[in-house]
Each structure stands twice: as structure tokens, then as C-alpha cells.
Amino acid sequence: MMTIEKIGDNELRLTGRFDASQEEYAKEELQKYSDSLILDMEELNYISSMGLSVLVNTYKRLKENEKSVRLKNMNSHVRDVFKYTRLDQLFEIEE
Amino acid sequence: MKNRSSFEKDSSQLQQIFRFLNESWESYSLETKIKSELELAVEELFMNAVRHNTDDNSDVHLCVDVQSNSVEISVSSKEEKPFDITKTKKLDLDDYIAKQKSGGLGIHLIKEMMDDIRFDYSNGISTITIVKNLPA
Numbered sequence: 001m002m003t004i005e006k007i008g009d010n011e012l013r014l015t016g017r018f019d020a021s022q023e024e025y026a027k028e029e030l031q032k033y034s035d036s037l038i039l040d041m042e043e044l045n046y047i048s049s050m051g052l053s054v055l056v057n058t059y060k061r062l063k064e065n066e067k068s069v070r071l072k073n074m075n076s077h078v079r080d081v082f083k084y085t086r087l088d089q090l091f092e093i094e095e
Numbered sequence: 096m097k098n099r100s101s102f103e104k105d106s107s108q109l110q111q112i113f114r115f116l117n118e119s120w121e122s123y124s125l126e127t128k129i130k131s132e133l134e135l136a137v138e139e140l141f142m143n144a145v146r147h148n149t150d151d152n153s154d155v156h157l158c159v160d161v162q163s164n165s166v167e168i169s170v171s172s173k174e175e176k177p178f179d180i181t182k183t184k185k186l187d188l189d190d191y192i193a194k195q196k197s198g199g200l201g202i203h204l205i206k207e208m209m210d211d212i213r214f215d216y217s218n219g220i221s222t223i224t225i226v227k228n229l230p231a
Contacts (some may be wrong), residue, residue, distance in 0.1 A: 036167075080132075
């Protein structure tokens with residue numbers, strides 16, 4: 001299970017496990033935002049390729065309007081997944 | 096000891112699959128990172144079967160074998176046209192990033208995270224076996 005919770009004007013906290021069963025929920029939640037976003041991943045324990053795909057599509061949608069997606073506080077598993085796919089080069093990542 | 100179970104070919108089964116995997120290795124002290132990588136590889140293989148192997152609705156079978164120096168997991172399903180993931184082309188990540196593609200990263204992640212991947216096709220059943228070595 002995963003939850004996406006608004007914790008600031010443009011900041012969301014992702015909690016739990018972002019696996020393929022969360023695709024529709026995550027798409028629906030992220031679709032609500034059209035401004036630049038900061039995603040706090042401190043409580044995100046797991047992400048698979050479906051999670052990455054939802055985040056890349058959010059990035060592309062926002063970038064079309066010159067907005068950005070910044071990711072922060074990734075744990076080591078989540079960071080490895082971004083590193084192995086080189087998506088750490090696409091997103092702005094904050095330590 | 097080998098632990099086996101079967102799952103309906105539907106993404107709603109994922110939570111039960113993760114539960115089964117965790118039960119299979121609960122008496123071993125595997126590192127969290129290794130468990131997450133194995134879960135990810137199994138999720139990607141299972142979801143490939145859900146999305147791309149739609150010829151037949153029969154269950155997907157998992158077999159987990161935790162040994163002293165490795166964990167071996169087999170994912171089997173009926174398949175009319177076998178898809179051998181070990182023969183897929185290496186993903187061009189520079190092109191992938193430049194074109195801002197999305198999707199198609201699952202097999203790439205499995206190859207990055209696992210130490211060995213084997214494919215077998217016999218009697219209409221595809222079996223993909225992934226192996227993760229454990230630190231000494």
C-alpha cells in the first residue's frame with residue numbers, strides 16, 4: 001500500500017510501497033497537481049518500474065508547462081532503482 | 096527447502112505474492128536491500144505475465160529456494176509464444192533518458208539487480224529463474 005499526502009504548498013509525502021497495484025491511485029493523486037512538485041520519499045520503502053513510469057509521466061506532463069519535479073530523502077533501495085535506470089539524471093534529486 | 100505457491104494472473108495478487116516471499120525467507124536473516132531487489136524482480140516478472148502473456152488465464156507458479164549462499168526464485172506460466180528475457184537487447188539508457196520514455200524498465204532492472212537469470216521452455220510452460228547471491 002502507498003499513500004500520497006500533501007504536506008506543503010507544492011510538497012507531497014509518499015509513504016509505503018509504490019508497486020504496480022498502486023498505479024491507478026498514484027496517477028489519480030498526482031494528476032491533481034499542475035505546479036512544480038517536491039516529492040518527499042523518506043517514508044517510501046519500495047518502488048518498481050511501474051512507480052518509475054508514473055513519476056516519469058508526471059515529470060513530462062509538468063515539464064510541458066515549464067514546471068519541475070524534485071525528489072528528496074530517498075532511501076537506499078529507492079535510490080538504487082533510480083541509479084540503475086539513470087533516472088537520477090532526469091529528476092532533480094535533493095539529499 | 097523449496098517453498099511453492101500459485102497465484103491468479105492479476106495485479107491484485109501482488110500483496111499476496113509479497114507475503115509469500117516474506118514467509119519464504121522469514122527464518123533467514125536476509126538484508127533488507129536483497130529482499131527489496133528480489134521482490135522487485137518477482138514483481139516485474141509477474142506483471143510481465145499479467146500484461147503480456149494474455150493467451151491463457153492459468154495461474155503463475157512461484158518457487159523460492161533459499162540456500163546458504165544464494166536465493167533462487169522460479170516464475171512459471173503457460174505461454175503459447177515463449178518470451179526469453181535473457182535474449183532481450185540491452186536498453187539504451189542514454190536514448191531512453193533523452194527521449195524521456197516511460198515504461199519498459201522492468202527487465203533492465205532485473206538484469207541489473209540479479210546475479211543470474213535463466214530461461215526454460217518446455218511443454219508450453221515458460222520458467223524464468225532468477226538468482227541472487229548472498230554475501231559470505
